[in-house]
Amino acid sequence: MRVLNYGSLNIDLVYAMPHFVRAGETLASLGHQTFAGGKGLNQSIALAKAGADVCHAGKIGRDGLFLRELLERHGVDTSCLAVTDGPTGHAVIQVDPSGQNCIIICGGANQEITPADVDGVLRHFEAGDVLLIQNEISSLPYLIGAAAAKGMRIALNPSPINEALGEMDLSAVTWFILNEIEGEQLSGKRVPEEICRELLAKYPGSTVVLTLGKRGVLCADGRDTISHGIYDVPVVDTTAAGDTFTGYFLAGVLSGLSPAQCLERASIASSIAIGRAGAAESIPERAEVDEKQALWK
Numbered sequence: 001m002r003v004l005n006y007g008s009l010n011i012d013l014v015y016a017m018p019h020f021v022r023a024g025e026t027l028a029s030l031g032h033q034t035f036a037g038g039k040g041l042n043q044s045i046a047l048a049k050a051g052a053d054v055c056h057a058g059k060i061g062r063d064g065l066f067l068r069e070l071l072e073r074h075g076v077d078t079s080c081l082a083v084t085d086g087p088t089g090h091a092v093i094q095v096d097p098s099g100q101n102c103i104i105i106c107g108g109a110n111q112e113i114t115p116a117d118v119d120g121v122l123r124h125f126e127a128g129d130v131l132l133i134q135n136e137i138s139s140l141p142y143l144i145g146a147a148a149a150k151g152m153r154i155a156l157n158p159s160p161i162n163e164a165l166g167e168m169d170l171s172a173v174t175w176f177i178l179n180e181i182e183g184e185q186l187s188g189k190r191v192p193e194e195i196c197r198e199l200l201a202k203y204p205g206s207t208v209v210l211t212l213g214k215r216g217v218l219c220a221d222g223r224d225t226i227s228h229g230i231y232d233v234p235v236v237d238t239t240a241a242g243d244t245f246t247g248y249f250l251a252g253v254l255s256g257l258s259p260a261q262c263l264e265r266a267s268i269a270s271s272i273a274i275g276r277a278g279a280a281e282s283i284p285e286r287a288e289v290d291e292k293q294a295l296w297k
């Protein structure tokens, strides 16, 4: 069984701001850094650091070759990553003094993925393999349909949520890993337990992992609903906390951990990530997660 993460790769332009820029305002940043990012790339690195064997498929321009090198340094298979003539996707990220962010993405090469590209990648995978997806690349409905037709199991992190995603056929998805806003949009419900119930009714046989910010996380399947709280740590930058959670959660499931163990690991990993600046760079190694797990018991 292999994991294919078909997802975005971005160059993150990160600005430390006294507050988020308001309409009509021009505001000087307190500092600027460039980081590796993209929900896809971040999740591949989290999976790899958590010990999973992962292949990352997607597209970058030549300005993004350092992203490929970063994936390779972490042991991610990049044989399905294409390089095009256009620019790599990028994100403009403001981080305020409390560590919260707001993000503008510009798709670039992430939006150049075609059904023919998808076919070329999927021929290297087979029934039982796992496809992880987010919502930052083109041809997503085609990818979901083609992977399902092959018998691949699909994990969806529907981020960033938009109307198009709400209209896609998600009946082949096995794991939904999402936050409350995404859950509300996909289920039409507001209360966390109702979001889970509605999604399970719409997509029977799936598992719903609903992150609730400071209130922790719920994990529900047809039989049980379990929860896990957060760890109270100083926040530097919340960017990629969700990606860290997704990668660590999925790696845990695939290595045979129980849902409770997966939630614990993923919650610890994302708590460590929010204490550091940047996206991919903030994701902890497995050994750090194990160490904190022993400390925070």
Ligand code: RIB
Pocket (backbone or CB within 6 Å): 008, 010, 011, 012, 036, 037, 038, 039, 040, 042, 090, 091, 103, 105, 136, 239, 240, 241, 242, 243, 279, 280
């Ligand atoms: O989830 C964080 C990521 O969202 C950033 O790295 C940015 O590139 C956007 O894709």
